[in-house]
Each structure stands twice: as C-alpha cells, then as structure tokens.
Amino acid sequence: MRVVVTRPENSARRSAERLRSLGHEPVLLPLTKARHRADLAEDAFDKPHAALAVTSAEAVRVLSALADRLKPYLEETLYVVGDATARAAGEAGFQNICVGPGTGAALAELIASRTPEFAAPLLYLAGKPRSPKFEEGLHAKKVPFVTAEIYEMSPIAYDEDIIRHALLDPPANAVLLYSRENARLFFDFAVPHAAALAAMRMLCLSDNVAGVVPYEFHRNIKIAEHPDEDGLLALL
Template sequence: MLVLRPEPAAACTARTLSARGHDAVLLPLSKAEHDIEAVRKALATPHAAIAVTSAEIARLFSTIGTDVAPRLSTRVFAVGQATADAMKAVGFHDAHAAGGDGEALAESIIAHVRVSGAPESPILYLAGKPRASGFENRLRAAGIPFRTVESYRMVALTYPPAAVASALLEPVPDAVLLYSPESARAFFGLAPLLEMPDRFAALRLLCMSPNVAAIVPERFAAQAEIATAPDEASLLALL
C-alpha cells in the first residue's frame, strides 16, 4: 500500500495498515510549514469560537508554547472526530466534531448559531493552504462572521528519481491512498506514471472523496474507488 500523506500522519497510517496485515510504503509528497506567529496574533483578537478542518492545527498547537493556555476553554468546531480528539489532546476542553468536510463543519456552526444566537465576535478559522472553499463560502452565505487565518501551508517534497522508482516500481504497489486533490495531482505527475502508465494498469486508486477522484486522469479513471465518507476509516474500508 502506497501512502502519500505528510508525516507524521503517514507513519500513523502505516501502523494501522501493518496491524491489518498490509505492507505500507511511505512516499510523503508534501510537508506542513506552520505559521505560529500568525496563530498567536489571531488568538489575541476577539473570537467567538475556533474552527479547524485538519488535525495539522493540533500539531501546530503542540509546539506553540504555554502562552495559549488561557484560550484552551474556547469552543472548537472540528472536521471529523479524529481532528476533534486531536484538539482535545492538546488541551482544548470544548471540541466538537462535525461531518467529514468543510461544508459539514459550516452546517454544524450554523445549527449552533440558530440555537445560541449570532456570535458577538467572528469565528476564528485556522486554515491551511491550499484549501477548499466550501467552508468559507457556506458561512459567508449564512451571514455568520468569521476570520480566516492561514496557519500552515503545504510545501511539495521532491525525491531523487531512484527513490521514486523504488517506491513505485519495486514492486508496483497494489493500491495507493489518495487523501487530497493536491496529493493526487502530485502523484500523477511523478515520472513513472507519466512515462510508463501501463505498469500501473492494475493499481487500485483509493480516493477519500469525489473531489479527489476528479483529479484522476481519464486513462486511470476506471481504477478509482471512492470512500463512502471523507475520513480515513472509510478510505481504509475500501481495502
């Protein structure tokens, strides 16, 4: 099983695969660069709650220091139970999980506002780059104030040709886990996929969501399988 997601998540996925009897080959195609100062400044401004769409934010908080301790009682709205649990693990006591994508997270916040009333301060959205626009578009359409702060960005990783060939051709994996459109684009841009596509005719392309599957080139489209929900448990259930 070829795992492309960034570390340390890649290692966690590899352990899960190993426990299920699969051999994992790790080839992270990006890494996260945190903007800790931007997050510190954002936390110092008034905000009604925090919204996060990735557990990467929890990893950021694990390195930010003790000066955020007064903010740990802030309500957190998170995409997915795993992200909510990760925020709790770094000290946020009031973390709530919503569905598996940004639009579901926005709907959760909208439902909360209907019950509790409009917030006096904006929702603080600690976001990554690149990101999908669904969360921000839905909150904007609902008239709920929010402030987006880019807290990390994903930076592409490159490898020597021999390392790529080893991961993809020695032997060709049975399946590749595609978690995001960005990782899918990077994967299909690797030299072996471009230069010898026939070698990958039997490769299963396991996609986290329809948005990921949409990136799969037409010649490989019949090999794409889509998880029933945009979370890792559903993705691995395809195995």
C-alpha cells in the same frame, strides 16, 4: 497489498501502523512537508472571535507548539472537521470540541445550525493550500469569520529513482489519496508510469478528491463511504 501512503510524515507513520496491523505493506511517499507559523496563530488569537475552527490535524499541531500560551484558549469552543482532528485537539488540551461529519462543507453547515448569530467572527485556523469548501459554506450561510493561515504545505521533490522504487518495485496495488492537492501531486509522479500502474486502485477520501484523478486511472477509482481514514482503509 502494497499500499502507497501519501500523507505528510507524522500522519503517514500512524497510517503505516494501521496498514501493517491489517496485513498490508505500507510504502511511505509523503508528498508535502509543513512549515508552521505559530506566531501567526498567536496573533490571530489576540483579535476578537466567538469560536475557533480547524479542518486539519496539522493546524492543531501548530497550536500545540504554543505550549503554555495556548492555555487561555483551551476552553473556547473549537469546531473540527472530523474524528481524527478531534482526537488531535483533545490531546492538545481543548475541552469544548464540536466534531463535524468529515468534510469542510458539512462542518460549515454544523456551525451555521448551532450559531445563528455570532457576537464576533469565527476564527478559522487554516493551512495553505486548502479546499475552499469550508469557507464557501460559511459565506453561503452568512457566518462571519476570519481566516488565519498558520501553516503551509510545501511539495517535496523526489528524484526518479525514489519514485520508481516506491511505485514500481514491485508495482503498488493501491494508493491512499486524502485531498485534491494530495492527489494532484501524486499524479504528477504517477502519470508517466500509467501503463505499469494500470491495476493500481485509487482510494479517494471523497468525490472531490476523485475529481482530479486522470482519465487513464478512472476505472480504478474507489471512494470512501465515510470521509476519513477508516473509510479509506475499508476499501482495501
């Protein structure tokens, strides 16, 4: 199958390798690029906090840029959203990693169940834009937290020739959609070509992601059983 990979470039290359190993043809179409603010992460670490939380591997990449300055915090409890983020955190040197089941809402439930009372706020090291589910879950469970926005994902502008080549030359068979924002940006490019892409499978990480798929593509939605890339690739 010809599969469009919409993740940022660093992650997309790893996804492409996995697709090739499964016999598919990856088409890399990163929709965003990251602007890291390691200085804001360092400022946030200086303030009182009981534990750390991240909901993306991109946040871990920002922290890794601190190099030796990160060492004092590597033994702190770090809550991560799922296995992929946990692997990135382990590679960065974190030693006390608590892994959630793959969604921000479920991670908030896990944190609330393990920390009935924090002596200081949880420090959430986040990106922009992001899903509100994790923070909403913490609020609902009355878990004190502060959010530090340490990176921003900016949309990448493509000219029409690149889009047509990626999606239509020949028509893609499937697209991997990892987040609501990721999906929204993809369909800005795809909707004008809806007729040519009528058979393309919309492989969504979760119901939340599927919620932004335009009506004309609804018949092709497939949702991962588990909210991670393994779950997405199992849909192929």
